[in-house]
Amino acid sequence: MRKIAIATLGFLLFVFGGCAPSMEPAYLTPTFAPPVILSPVLPTNTPLPSPDPTGTPAPSPTPYQPLAGTVAINDVFLRSGPGFLNEPYWTYPQGEKVEILGRAPGSSWLYVHTSNNLLGWMKLELVQFEGNFEDLPEVMPEGFTVIKGHMYTHEGKPASHITLTLTPSGGTPAEQDAATTDALGQFYFFLPKESSGTWTLEANAYGCESSAVDEACSLVGRFPPSMQINVKESAEVWYNLQLEAP
Secondary structure: OHHHHHHHHHHHHHHHOOOOOOOOOOOOOOOOOOOEEOOOOOOOOOOOOOOOOOOOOOOOOOOOOOEEEEEOOOOEEEEOOOOOOOOEEEEEOOOOEEEEEEEOOOOOEEEEEEOOOOEEEEEHHHEEEOOOHHHOOEEEOOOEEEEEEEEEOOOOOEOOOEEEEEEEOOOOHHHOEEEEOOOOOEEEEEEEOOOOOEEEEEEEEEOOOOOOEOOOOOEOOEOOOOEEEEHHHOOOOEEEEEOEOO
């Protein structure tokens, strides 16, 4: 199973990660809708701090400091949205420095600021940085068709680091998107707004850090059957998949 996982990840990086000849930019400044950085919300049962009786003003929140990142391989695409089907408009060589401003929901894409002053999205596995991915501010991109859902273990617990693909009916690998589940088992696909029709949702790879593997990095259970979904009916739907018992 380890060989299957490694081979699948290598395939995804080769096909989708930007391993292509350098390209001239389609345009120099992004034209997509600006993302929204979500502010943390206090739980409803958390009391607000009482005013300081001494009259000392409360400390101001510490502004978020972007993380420093480095492009891990040559010819990594900067994309207009967090997904392989969103337009690439620049490529960057291995070693290129970027500022990481946030992450998309799920566990797949980074929102970055590049050295040539562009904003866009890079695949998580193709950027090296120090720090916890989950600590990055969550950035919700606007203007996309969103497909979302959960993956569970055969025991009904969240299954993290499972890779799912989304392919249009009759589509080729070049028309396929991929997403990875986060610690809560959630996955998100951000398709171009004009996407339509029936697509196939399928879980087909995993990482050794997944909550659904054993100490030998073998998947505990089997991937569920693929699911057919209509992307235009997906706005309010959570698609839930569960690993089958061993």
